[in-house]
Amino acid sequence: MAANFQALTDALLPSAQHGYVPPFRDTDMCVHEYIIYALDHNISIQQQLHHHIVPLAYPTAIMLDTAATQLVYAYQAQAYSQSLFAGGGMFSYLSRKDRIRTLAALENLAVDLYVLPSPFQNNAGLVKFVTDALNRFSLFGYYSEWPAYGSTRLCPPDDRRLEFFPLTWQQVDYPGVSLGYRDFRGFLMTMAEVKT
Template sequence: MQATFQALTDALLPSVKPAYGLPFSNTDMGVHEYIIYALDHNISIQQQLYHHVVPLAYPTAMMLDAAAAQLINAHQAQAFPQNSFPHGGMFSRLSQADRIRTLSALENLEIDLFLLPSPYQNNAGMIKYVTDALNRFSLFGFYSEWPAYGSTRLRPPDDRRLEFFPLSWQLVGYPGVSLGYRDFRGFLLTMAEVKT
């Protein structure tokens, strides 16, 4: 499953290694872990009158692999004999362009929905929603402070700590967290006395 999401972030995110001469790649930033975490903790589905958080990382990885297999069988994509992402499924054996093509086919519902795993089987709305979420989660995980949480990133939000300044913040020129910038320090509020 991890290899599938590593392949996803490899296809969707800008490559930082060659452009900036860095000693690590996008997969080293752990954005794929953010996607897995978000799919398992942040998406709820409605069952009867209630919304339930349902772990969706594993079925989503299976959906990506099933969609990739359909494109390969239809001769719209070609799998590499060697997998760049160890222990990955069919999606991770595709080129970056074919991985994007797979996401596009899912988003446009250009595949046989009956051949997808539950809860995506014949569920067009959920397929479109989660495919869009994969794009958003990838970008959010890359441009947020997620990689800088380091060893604390899989803890509950209150227990996470920044261990270093995020690379993506450096790339976009974000100066970092501040308690207030000179441009705006808040509104002056006065409290009126209340007589009882």
């Protein structure tokens, strides 16, 4: 499963192939772990009258493989003879361009929704929502403080600690976390005395 998300971030995030040479790779930053964590902890599905957090990382990895397989069988994508990421499914056998094509097919619902895994099967809204979330989660994980949490990144949010200054913050000249900002307390007003 993790290999599919490594393949996803490899296709979506800046790399030497996209004309930008980062001083590090996604595998060093573990952005794929952020996507897995976010899919398993941050998306809720309404069931009857209640919202429930549903772990979606595994079914999303299967959805990516299923969509990639459909594109390969339709001759819209070509698979390499071996996976570019150890342990990956069909999605990880595709080139970056074909992985992006797979995401576009999912977002445009140009795949057979009936063969997708549950809860995506015949659920166009969820397919579009999660496909869009994959793009957002990739960028959030890349440009946020996620990599700098180091060994605490998979802990509950209250237990995470920054272990170093994030490299992507250096890239974008972000100065870092402020220990506090002055509260806005309104505008200074003077009241004229009313003579009666």
